[in-house]
Amino acid sequence: MTITCFIRYEIDPLQREAFQTYAENWGRIIPRCGGRLVGYWLPWEGTNFEAWGLVTFHDLAAYETYRRRLSTDQEAMDTIMFARHHQFILKEARTFLAPVEGTVPVH
Numbered sequence: 001m002t003i004t005c006f007i008r009y010e011i012d013p014l015q016r017e018a019f020q021t022y023a024e025n026w027g028r029i030i031p032r033c034g035g036r037l038v039g040y041w042l043p044w045e046g047t048n049f050e051a052w053g054l055v056t057f058h059d060l061a062a063y064e065t066y067r068r069r070l071s072t073d074q075e076a077m078d079t080i081m082f083a084r085h086h087q088f089i090l091k092e093a094r095t096f097l098a099p100v101e102g103t104v105p106v107h
Contacts, residue, residue, distance in 0.1 A: 003063060004038065004056045006095045013048040015088035022088070023053065025079040030055055033069035033076065034062060049090070 011019045023040035030037040038054035057063040070076045083089050 001059055002056060002099055003060060004054055004097045004099070005035075005063070006097055007053040007055075008093045008095075009051040009053070009089055010049050010091040011051050012088045012090060013043070015086060016042060016048075018082075018086045018088040019051055022079060022083055023051075025075065025082075026053070029070070029073060029076045029079065030066075033073055034066040 009019070020042060023042070026040065027037060035055040035057060038056055040051065040053045042051050043049065057066060
């Protein structure tokens with residue numbers, strides 16, 4: 001069963017560009033470590049402090065393998081430290097979702 005990690009971020013709207021750099025870094029890291037990046041989204045109009053990321057995994061075992069790989073990936077560690085140093089992520093929440101059959105394209 002495919003699972004998707006839906007990440008909701010509250011970001012500092014004055015540091016939008018820092019979050020964009022953060023997301024671009026994950027665009028390289030996630031596939032290298034075994035996740036399938038659906039994408040990251042920044043606010044465009046309306047609420048200016050919410051951003052989102054979606055990452056899909058074949059199953060829970062694939063997610064666990066991905067987490068182990070992340071823990072030893074130097075760019076991942078550097079990106080986490082970048083976020084901590086600049087403090088542009090105010091809150092982060094993760095929800096794991098399963099697709100409703102027939103509503104999501106299979107890749």
